[in-house]
Amino acid sequence: MTSYIHAVSGTNRGDLWVGTRTYGVFHFDGQTWRQYNERDGLAHSQVNAFMRTADGGIWAATSGGISRFDGRTWVTHALPHEPGLIVAGGGLRQSRDGALWLNMANVFRTVRYEPHAGPPETEVTVSLDRVSQPGNTVLAWAGVDPWRVTPDEELQYAWRLDGGAWSPFSFEKNKVFLSLPSGRHTFEVKARDRDFNEDPMPAVVRFRVVPPVWQEPWFIGMVALLLGVAGLQTGRVVRRDRRLRESNAALSSANRELFQANQDLRREIAERQRTEGERARLDERLQQLRYLYRMRSSLGDARSPEEAIRRAGEALIEVLPLSAGALVQYKGRTWQFGGTENVECRMSNVECRMSNVEIENLNDFNSKFEIRHSKLGGVRYDRGLFWGGRERGRLSLFCEVALSESQERTLLDETAGQIAAVMEARELETQILHSSRLVSLGQMAAGVAHELSQPLSAISATAEGLFLRLEEGIAISRRRVMEMMENVMGLVERMIGTIEHLRVFSRDTSGEAGIRFSVNEVVRSSLGLVGAQIRSHGVTLHLDLDEGLPPVWGHPHQMEQVLLNLLNNARDALDEREGERRKAKGEREDISALRPSPSAFGDGERRGEGWTKGVWVRTQCERYGGGRWVVAEVEDNGVGMDEAIRARLFEPFFTTKPADRGTGIGLSICQAIVQKHGGWIACEGRKGEGTTFRVGLPAAEEM
Missing domain, CATH: 3.30.565.10 (Histidine kinase-like ATPase, C-terminal domain)
Known part of the structure; x- marks a missing residue:
């Protein structure tokens, strides 16, 4: 995407604004670029000039008019009664008194515009003091410029609820709220005129969303009263049944009232059971999130694969029943977790016994196993540890009861994924360290050559001197020969030490x-x-x-x-x-x-x-x-x-x-x-x- 750049502007915060001929405005906040065009509120995609005013706003002079960016949204036509003329490049300025100066390109004249300083006023026109269930209500508002500089239809509004963040300014004059929670709420709205003066005293309205009927004190009292009346009537019927047959009609009526009360009670009990079920599901989800947080925090600073496996197994076994067990297999080694025994199992394909689980064959997924002190048989779950495009190990879990889908996803899939991610990271870290060690080895080749060249030169000189003496028949004592050989042996030991040092230095010692x-x-x-x-x-x-x-x-x-x-x-x-x-x-x-x-x-x-x-x-x-x-x-x-x-x-x-x-x-x-x-x-x-x-x-x- 290419285009001519017409304007460039920077801010004290390090932001960069770029105006193009065709593609509108590009903004760089120090990290990312973002483009704004006519769909975002610009008057035209050809931008000729920028200006940053004292209040922090960004003004852009385009071929279709002058737009202003307030930090969140663009105002398409920011000036009233725009001349409809093209502003020259660099022809948009603000003087110290706050007035705007526009240098026109096609009529060769300068226009001075002084913004109006008086803010508008805002009021809420439609509201309710009490909102019934299910908490739906409509709020409407209006604004006015006391000086009538800005027409009412050009005022923009922003609102917020219960002290939250202000909404972007828009021309909307009402808002529909759905399913508001029970309790008291505070709604604020403020107006902004076309000179971007905001109402310093937003209109405020407070209202209350009443709770459901069954939570109202009068309803609870009525139910209690009905239950009391039904109980009293039942007692009277039982006492008078044998004596007064003429009260059968009254007894039937009381029975009908009691039946209705029982129906109401059953509905209330069902609602409470539903609420308890939702609370139980929420508690389960929170426990799963706590487990995942502990797992990731525990594995984050593991220094070796063995430590990562040990921490993952300990975190996993904390949330499992006491009768459960877990196994992790990696590089021919097996770690077992369960009960009080969290140790490495040295047996690879023979019987392995844990405190709670007995497995016949670790490497056979269909192998028989037994959970001690259990009459339910038990369930086995297996997940592979994959990274680098292949399986590197396995995670096995033994439970007395079957896990739910969410539990299986959290305890198995997430645990296996976390272990694999940590193991892959440690493996890559080891490879990088080893490669860096080899690079260092190459960089010190000159020094090693010097360490070896000196003793080699001495050995060569000693051998050459001994060869010449023997060739010319010059006598040399046995003691002198032994001294020369002793020196040669010492030099050889020195070279062997240097080479051994290099060999140990280049070896991977991470494990x-x-x-x-x-x-x-x-x-x-x-x-x-x-x-x-x-x-x-x-x-x-x-x-x-x-x-x-x-x-x-x-x-x-x-x-x-x-x-x-x-x-x-x-x-x-x-x-x-x-x-x-x-x-x-x-x-x-x-x-x-x-x-x-x-x-x-x-x-x-x-x-x-x-x-x-x-x-x-x-x-x-x-x-x-x-x-x-x-x-x-x-x-x-x-x-x-x-x-x-x-x-x-x-x-x-x-x-x-x-x-x-x-x-x-x-x-x-x-x-x-x-x-x-x-x-x-x-x-x-x-x-x-x-x-x-x-x-x-x-x-x-x-x-």
Whole structure:
């Protein structure tokens, strides 16, 4: 859809209004776009100018007249006696005294219109003080402009009932209400003239909807009186039956009255039973909603599939009778829930016994089962756990009595769906973490190559020296040979350790149990992988590790992935600032001349007019909320970032790097890993002054 844009206007709230030649008005509220045309109240779809008045209204000058938007609806012709001329682009303004100025395009003149300031008055013309059942009533109203500037037929009205939201302004002068609840109600209505002056004192009318007859005190008293009279008459008939046969006629009449009273009583009892049934159905629905809320709340923060299954089973068994049982099967494992035993059943296709249910074969849906202490036999329900286009597990439920359709839908379909959704989310999260780990592994290839090239060079030199001695017949002592071989073995052990570290780092550890580990060791192992690569970029590494840190609980290789990502980001930020400095000074990019030879920590420093590429890694123990936290910091003096970038830093797929250098998921994965360990991650810094990332983990004794 294409069209010429005739007018653009913005508001202090950040809204954007766009007027087009053909398609009317487009409004952007910061999140979504919405189109308004003649069907929505515009005088014409060609919009030439916008104006925002002091009262917050939006005025649009169209080819068919001037329309006004009050925040909810459009008023097609907002000015009285419109000239019928076309307003030029940008030719709609409001002066400080509130007057409107219209610059005409086809007659080359300017029109000044001063809105009338007097508000209209409103009154309710038709109303009732008492409204009988079923609570239907009609209210009518009218308005008048005391100064007769706005004709009565051009007044618009808005109403509300019982203090609710005001209705949109319209020309309607009456409203029909149906099935109003019993009790007192307050109705308000106010008028608005064509200059958008609203009645500051809306017309108010109060009325009462009387309750049903059977709830009225007089009716209840009458029924009680009839019952009392019937009882008294019955007693008299019984006492006089044997003595006065002449009172048969009176007795028959009393019996007829009693029969009528009984009919009334039966109708009242039936109505009460119906009410109780509706209340019981409502209570059942509320219980189902509470169950679904507890289920979703419980599964929302589950950290593993096993924890999700355990929480779902416990939530399910809370609402089932004591005689019921449930089984969840996933990846060849079976969890059983029922009675006081909520444990994992290690048997896959043999007999499994729960406290309340005995099953002959778990994998056979037609297998026999027995609910102990039950004479009704019991009913079995099965639902598959589906995600990724195939069945991954099953949920089985054993009940003494059959479930209703709504209960079956809530307890089985919803529970199976919630379990499957959580399991699928954890599976996708594991895949993303593993992929990110492999990406980090590729990024630190240069550092690994350096870690392996040095011992390989030493081994090559030792082997070459020994070969030349033997070839030239130069004698070498057995002790010297053993020393050389001992050095070679040490270098080989070093390379084996590096390769083993890479193998463990690339392995998926999400399904393994957490361990106690030292954050300082994670820092050292991370620098052992990428330290050489960072130093090769001319970066000076500064370490400040608190050796008295308490251990933390979790997966050390996952936290190593977090630190590797932060170190690589710091390196990229420093390279970016270095490139900006070179570009600003017009220097030639000569990487070989700028990069010094790598050395130990503290070397590799490149000075240049007071700025040195540096990365500071610190660890310390801090106290928050009565507990101890181990905090790791990675600071750089690179390009930094502004507030807008920092606000979106942890959004998935948000990145400031080129497409070939970043995907935007690194920091979001870091946040997910840290939160999974019960910790937090934060960022500080300013544009041009560097960045500091802080990662906090609870100490192991606080878990």
